[in-house]
Amino acid sequence: MTKTLRKSLRQFVIAVPFLTLGFYFIPIETAVFIVLGLIDVLRNDNKDWGLFRRYFLGNGLFTWLLSPFNLLVDLLSYKNPGVWKLDQFPEDYQREVSEVLSVFKARKDEIIADIDANFGAGRRGMYVYQWYGKHKIDNVAEFNKDFKYIKTIAVSIFSGRESTSWHFGPLRLSLRILYNLIPVKAEVFVECGNAKNYWHDNPLYIFDDTLLHRSVNEYDGRRYCVFVDIIRPSPFPGLISALLAIVSVSVERINAMFYKNWKMIGSSKSKKVAAV
Incomplete structure (x- = not known):
């Protein structure tokens, strides 16, 4: 058996x-x-x-x-295709996503160096700037404001040869945005449904994480992915945001179980990243 x-x-x-x-x-x-x-x-x-x-x-x-x-x-909410393209979002949503990703792109080397200095050893980690609207690490000034639609800003770190099992996220109030900071041509991908997204082909991946999915790093080096949660596009964005704020305490407790094998780094005492 x-x-x-x-x-x-x-x-x-x-x-x-x-x-x-x-x-x-x-x-x-x-x-x-x-x-x-x-x-x-x-x-x-x-x-x-x-x-x-x-x-x-x-x-x-x-x-x-x-x-x-x-x-x-x-x-x-608006129709949910499961896997999204950025241009499927309303323009004001797109602007926030582009604003956050542009900071990661411009300051990638500094941010990764700071993560490495704080992560140390471990299989998986999450370097958290904001978590469900709560401010954590404050060393990148551009991430210290309150965004209207983006509620989580972090970086997911995998050590070499580290992958998740197939799993579901709990809530559909938000969508998951991943952006790979160092796309390498290897078996490093996120898989949702019938499709694998290889980071070297497409570093940006947006999806409904309540669908069955997994993340794989069959590469000897670390994998760094920007990890953003944005509220579902809806005719009632204020209501969706308010619902997420109301359930965020319970969501954090649930996520404590989902991320029990992760090293969560979320202290404002981390080393400052110099402005550019």
Whole structure:
């Protein structure tokens, strides 16, 4: 019996009693959650057993439990293609993204040097300037203001030969923007659905991280990706932003579990990066 099959059987054995109790005590609510979860998970490309196992029994459990809220957010937002291009955003969203990315491009060497000085050893790290609107490291002046649409600004660091497993993000109030600072021609990519995005072909990748995805670095050196969360384009941006602010405390607690294997660097005491 393979390791994956053993894991699937173990998850199934654990899930059956909970579903049985749910259908016995709250049958309507349980049925509604299952139906909404199916609507949510079917947004993904590869509709195989692995997808459903991960979503209902594995690391997608929080995404499933939040599916009623996420589907409501979909109704309040513009159509979500899953993987986005920057020009699909409203112009004022585009301006904020371009503003932040232009700073990373112009000051790349300094920022990476500062990250290396603070990261030390480790498999994965997150160097955080802003996290859900809360200011953390303050050594790049351009990142110290409050943006209207961008709520998280960080850099994700992978050591050589380090990758994530397939996983789902929890909430669809925001979209994930990744920009690779040192694109190398190697097996270094982000994969969502049926498509791999190699950083040396396209250093900018924008996607809905509640879809099943993974990030891979099969390269001996470090991988540095700008990590930005921007609120979903919507006819009601103020409402989406307010909802994100309201749930940000809970999101941080959930993300503490999602990022338990990461070294989170978010102190204003980090060395200053000189202005240029």
